[in-house]
Amino acid sequence: MKIVKVLNNNVVMTKNKSDQEMVVVGKGLAFQKKVGDMIDTTNIEKTFVLESSNVALKLAELMKDTPGKFLDLSYKILELAKSRLTYKLDDYLYVALTDHLSFAITRHNNGINLKNPLLWEIRRYYKQEFQIALEALDIVERETGVRLTEDEAASIALHLVNSQLSGENMMAAVKVTEMVNNILNIVKYYFKIELDEESINYERFLTHLRFFTIRFIRNEKSGNMYDNFLYEQVKQKYTDAFQCTERIANYIAQDYNWEISNDEKVYLTLHIHRITSRLSLNTDFSNY
Known part of the structure; x- marks a missing residue:
């Protein structure tokens, strides 16, 4: 195992048998060493592959x-x-x-x-x-x-x-957090309620919102997988939740110039209905 790059006296870069770059850590590992020198493996304390x-x-x-x-x-x-x-x-x-x-x-x-x-x-x-x-x-x-x-x-x-x-842009994580917070506030203000943050439905909604906003950050715009029948059915059956979804869609369109799909509106409506109503859905979306 040879030194590829000396990072400091205790940290060097090398390669494993699969030619993958590794960082190895150990006290005095690179002391008076240079690129190409062999590493004393008995001094290695930690290794991780990059x-x-x-x-x-x-x-x-x-x-x-x-x-x-x-x-x-x-x-x-x-x-x-x-x-x-x-x-x-x-x-x-x-x-x-x-x-x-x-x-x-x-x-x-x-x-x-x-x-x-x-x-x-x-x-x-x-x-x-x-x-x-x-x-x-x-x-x-x-x-x-x-x-x-x-x-x-x-x-x-x-x-x-x-x-x-998947990357180094810390502002992306900030944007995800802010978008999730704003969407939750829209739901709370529309229905004039406080959400039960200990409920499983809240956790499901939160998980959905995280992945929804991550798709936005990655510019992964989804198409419409379902026909209009389900969209119209949900729109008519859960009127209040759908109107709240429309407000969310307007917010995203105005602030982020992102038009969300009808599929996404269906999912948002179902999640919003779950967390704002004590009634259970007849349709089985429990595994979503």
Whole structure:
């Protein structure tokens, strides 16, 4: 196993037998070493494979000025997240989270603690990611002695959410959160009710909205899979929920210039009916 790139004294890039780029971590692993030298495998503490060469280059650039302890923190946090989350985490998280932790801890040590304006929404809409992020704060405190605030936990949770968007654009995760929040507010104001956030129907609706907004971010506009019969049936049977859906469609069209399909209107109407009515649907959409 040869050194492909030295990131710092404790972190190097190499390749495995399948010619995949790997980052390996170990105390003094690259001390007085250069590209092409063999790695002492007995000193390797952690290894992880990077699927994207672009991510490897960005990580290499970051590690020029970032202590290896922050990459180690990211590794431990992401291992925790991988054990809990059902979706795949993007490799770019190693870069984004390492950079974020380095900046956050430096700011904290300088007496600067920033507020996250989306803390309330993130805690509410991304409960699993936020819980993982709170445990990440415990990892940071245990390893560094620094206790970061819940605002930082919200930022870590957003990085995890953003991983579903497959990339490094943190603003995408912010946009998803804002759109979901605005749609929920439209429903609440239209029906003049507070939604039961502990109900299974609310969780289903929330999951649908997340994937709906992610499709928008990815520009994955769906066509109409169903004929007009189902659309007209839902429109007539669930009038109030459909009118609320129309308001949501107008909001999305005006603010995001995105025309949602009739299929999407059907799904939104059914979800809205579920969370605003005690009556159960005769049609079986329970597995959606």
